Amino acid sequence: MTPPAPSLTTQVLAAQGLLGAADVPTLAALLAQAPQQIEQALLKVAASGPAAPSPAPDARLLAELLPRALQLLLNAEQVVRAAELVLQHGTPAQQLDFLEQAGWALFYSPAARPLLGQLLSLNALQPRLQQGELLGLQHIWTIEVAGEPHQVERRLPASTGLSAALRATLQARIAQMFDQAPRAIQQAQIAIEGFPNDLVLPALLARYSLGLALLDAGQPQAAIAPLSAALKGANRDGATLLQIDALQALSEVHEVLELAAPAELYAQEAQRLRRQLGLREPQAPWPDEAYNAFPQLLDCATQQLFAGHLADIAAAAAGLAELEQRERKAFYCFKWRNRLLHAQSWLASLRHQDATLTGISAGFRSDALTGSFAGSSLYELELAVLQAGCALLAARPLPAEPLLALETELQLRPLPQLLRRLHLIKALGAAAGADMPALLQWLNSDDELLEADARWLAPKLVGPLAALLASASIVHQPQARSRANNLLALLRNAAPKPASSEAQAAPLAAPPPGLTGREWQVLRLIGEQHSNEQIASALFVSVATVKTHINRVYSKLNIGSREEAMQRARHLGA
Numbered sequence: 001m002t003p004p005a006p007s008l009t010t011q012v013l014a015a016q017g018l019l020g021a022a023d024v025p026t027l028a029a030l031l032a033q034a035p036q037q038i039e040q041a042l043l044k045v046a047a048s049g050p051a052a053p054s055p056a057p058d059a060r061l062l063a064e065l066l067p068r069a070l071q072l073l074l075n076a077e078q079v080v081r082a083a084e085l086v087l088q089h090g091t092p093a094q095q096l097d098f099l100e101q102a103g104w105a106l107f108y109s110p111a112a113r114p115l116l117g118q119l120l121s122l123n124a125l126q127p128r129l130q131q132g133e134l135l136g137l138q139h140i141w142t143i144e145v146a147g148e149p150h151q152v153e154r155r156l157p158a159s160t161g162l163s164a165a166l167r168a169t170l171q172a173r174i175a176q177m178f179d180q181a182p183r184a185i186q187q188a189q190i191a192i193e194g195f196p197n198d199l200v201l202p203a204l205l206a207r208y209s210l211g212l213a214l215l216d217a218g219q220p221q222a223a224i225a226p227l228s229a230a231l232k233g234a235n236r237d238g239a240t241l242l243q244i245d246a247l248q249a250l251s252e253v254h255e256v257l258e259l260a261a262p263a264e265l266y267a268q269e270a271q272r273l274r275r276q277l278g279l280r281e282p283q284a285p286w287p288d289e290a291y292n293a294f295p296q297l298l299d300c301a302t303q304q305l306f307a308g309h310l311a312d313i314a315a316a317a318a319g320l321a322e323l324e325q326r327e328r329k330a331f332y333c334f335k336w337r338n339r340l341l342h343a344q345s346w347l348a349s350l351r352h353q354d355a356t357l358t359g360i361s362a363g364f365r366s367d368a369l370t371g372s373f374a375g376s377s378l379y380e381l382e383l384a385v386l387q388a389g390c391a392l393l394a395a396r397p398l399p400a401e402p403l404l405a406l407e408t409e410l411q412l413r414p415l416p417q418l419l420r421r422l423h424l425i426k427a428l429g430a431a432a433g434a435d436m437p438a439l440l441q442w443l444n445s446d447d448e449l450l451e452a453d454a455r456w457l458a459p460k461l462v463g464p465l466a467a468l469l470a471s472a473s474i475v476h477q478p479q480a481r482s483r484a485n486n487l488l489a490l491l492r493n494a495a496p497k498p499a500s501s502e503a504q505a506a507p508l509a510a511p512p513p514g515l516t517g518r519e520w521q522v523l524r525l526i527g528e529q530h531s532n533e534q535i536a537s538a539l540f541v542s543v544a545t546v547k548t549h550i551n552r553v554y555s556k557l558n559i560g561s562r563e564e565a566m567q568r569a570r571h572l573g574a
Contacts, residue, residue, distance in 0.1 A: 066090060070098055077238060079105050083115040087122075095119055096128045103137040104201035107144075108239035110277050117141070132161035136202070139170050147291075149174040165194025166202050172209040176216065179334040181377040184213035192226075201242070204233040208246055215249065216334075218378035218413050220256040227253065240277060244270050256378075258416050294332055295339075297323060302343050305350065306455070313350060320344055334379035338386065345390050346456050352512075352557070352568060354394045361391035364398060373409040381410065385418050388425050392460055395558030397429030420445055421453055427464075428457060434464035436473060443480035450483070451490070458491045459568065463561025465491070492566070514556050522549040526562065527569025 066089055073082035083106055086098045099106075099119055106116035120138055123129050129138055139152045139159070153174050156167065168191035175184035188210035195203035211227030214220070231246035233239075247270035254263035274280070286293040297319060304316035323340055326332075332340075341360060348356035364387040373381065384406050391398045403426055410419040420442060427438035442450075454461055465488045468474055474481045511520035518539075525535045532550070536543045550565075559565050 066094060067097070070101075074102055074105075079109055080111045080115065083112050083119070087115060087118060092123055092126055095123055096126060096134065099123075099134055099137060103134070105237075105239070107137070107140065108201060108234070108237075108241045110241055110279055113145070113241070117145070131159070133163070133166065135159055136162050136166045136170065140173070140205075143170065143173050143177070149177045163194065165191045165206070168194060169202055169206045169209060172206065172213065176209065176213055177333070179216070179377070179379070181213050181217035182375065185210065185217060188213055188226075198229065198233050201237060201239055204230045204237070204239065204242060207233070208242065208249070211246075211253075212249055215253055215256070216378055218376065218381055218415060220253045220378075220413070220415070223253050224250070240273065244273050244279075247273070256415065256417070291330060294323065294326060294336055298336065298339055298343060302346075305343065305346055313347070316343075317347055320347060334377070334383075338379055338382050341383070342386055342456070345386065345393070348390075349393045349456065349459060352459075354558070357390040357394035358396060361387045361394060361396065361398070363387055364391065364402065373405055376409065378415070381406070381413075381415065381418060385410075385422050385425070388422065389457060392425050392429045393457065395560075417449060421449070424453060424457065428460045434467070436464070436468055436471065439464055439468055440473065440477060440480050443483045444477065451487070454487045454491060459564050460560070462488065462491050462563035462567055466563045467561075492563075515553065519549050519553050519556075522546060523553050523565065523569045526550070526565045529566065 066086070070082045070086060073079070073085065079102055082098070082102065086095050090098065099116075103116065103119075106112040106119075120129070120141055128134055136159075139156070142152050143149045152170060156170060156174075159167070162170075168187045172184045172187035172191060175181075175187060188206050191206035192203070192210060195206065198204055198207065207226040208230035211223040211225075211230065214223035214226070227246050227250050231243060231250065234242040234246060247266045251263045251266035251270065254260075254266065285296060288297065301316040301319040301323070304312040304319070320340070320343055324344070327337060327340060345357060345360055348354075348360075364384060373384070376384070388398050388403060388406070403422070407419065407422055407426070410422060423438055424442045427435040427442065430438075465484050469481070469484050469488065474484065511517050515523070521539060522535060525538060530538070532543050532546050536546045539546070553559065554565065557568055559568055
């Protein structure tokens with residue numbers, strides 16, 4: 001049961017007693033009330049003061065009483081009420097004293113962070129806020145909340161009074177936001193060495209920064225220890241926002257390591273804390289025009305590609321074009337630039353735009369034999385795998401040597417999902433035809449991205465899947481056989497298809513560039529799963545003529561199998 005609020009008389013006595021540090025329990029009960037009640041008590045004390053009061057007794061009493069009141073509130077972990085009190089009654093000097101003592105606690109409290117913003121704004125011109133640890137607090141606000149790391153990077157060389165550890169922490173956060181994982185690791189390690197212990201929140205931020213940087217650098221196993229240390233310290237100190245950040249980062253680390261159970265547990269705990277505090281859920285939609293809407297708009301375009309209808313693909317193409325314009329005008333992290341490029345390559349594959357796919361694959365680091373992959377970040381490695389897939393889709397598979405160097409680096413990290421995707425690309429691009437044992441191994445894996453990768457690489461996957469299902473090697477592998485059947489059915493039905501009203505209104509499409517009208521007729525009939533004999537009968541030509549047309553079509557479009565020809569026919573027909 002909540003104890004009753006002290007009477008005004010009790011409050012007055014407690015406020016009077018505070019001047020002599022008396023009756024602390026009663027005083028603590030008083031200070032647990034709203035600031036308005038404290039103000040009433042203070043004014044009552046001022047009115048009943050000495051016979052010859054000073055010209056402003058309330059101001060004098062406030063000046064003496066406020067620091068003690070703030071300290072008691074902080075000892076009681078009532079940081080929000082303390083911030084409200086100092087905002088309402090504190091002088092600039094008192095507000096800056098309070099920031100030195102509790103600024104980082106405000107920063108990591110969801111309810112108090114807006115109050116920190118008010119205190120920083122009110123005192124923006126105060127000289128004390130332009131140097132030392134208070135300037136570090138201003139800088140971290142600019143980086144994390146205002147989202148302007150470039151402003152801090154510009155001002156940091158001239159910032160005076162910062163400790164070496166806090167300066168390195170700020171530099172680590174800036175480097176992370178600019179996709180400079182090696183520099184972020186270096187600075188975070190300098191920061192951790194510079195803090196005497198982890199009993200201050202900036203030291204925990206340094207550990208969190210190191211964990212994130214190691215994940216970005218493609219070293220997820222190494223990221224667990226610093227992130228766990230940051231989480232433990234945040235739990236101890238009640239730094240709720242840092243708790244949530246560390247939990248989310250640990251969930252991402254375990255996802256990369258394909259440890260589904262801990263990844264889910266960390267994600268659920270982060271979600272529980274958000275709901276408990278009434279914070280915005282990560283999946284809650286942003287307004288489309290917002291900077292942070294980029295990922296959700298990209299997800300929307302990807303889902304439209306999944307849907308496969310003509311209208312959906314057209315909408316996805318428009319959405320991706322708009323996102324490309326956004327990406328050119330504003331800085332987005334490497335992670336989201338990769339996701340955009342992946343969606344663009346999928347669209348190019350659906351439309352068989354080989355020039356686009358070749359352009360994406362052209363950036364592949366062919367100097368991998370010199371060991372250049374060794375220092376690559378997670379997202380640089382992800383991009384290299386993406387480029388290898390685009391080269392395959394453009395019928396220009398990359399040489400074996402650089403792919404082997406990339407594979408070796410992925411094995412060393414380890415990065416199992418990227419490694420499995422690369423194995424699939426290598427299997428489908430094998431010079432002697434698809435590598436069936438490697439394809440079987442891929443089908444037997446527990447990769448959550450199995451269907452997504454299958455859809456992306458569909459033009460090169462359908463033929464080998466059909467051939468594998470017709471082979472003896474899959475007879476005694478029920479899981480692989482079931483997955484191959486399901487994926488083949490999915491891919492055969494995933495070609496762009498108009499709604500019924502669109503189908504009735506759509507005219508026969510013109511031949512794609514490079515194909516004659518007759519070759520286009522033959523390819524369309526293949527897409528409708530007609531045999532060579534049926535095509536010959538439909539076109540009133542011989543089977544030999546049909547085969548001649550098919551050979552020419554295969555050559556012009558870099559088609560390697562009947563299944564791929566069916567895919568091409570359906571997509572080009574869209």
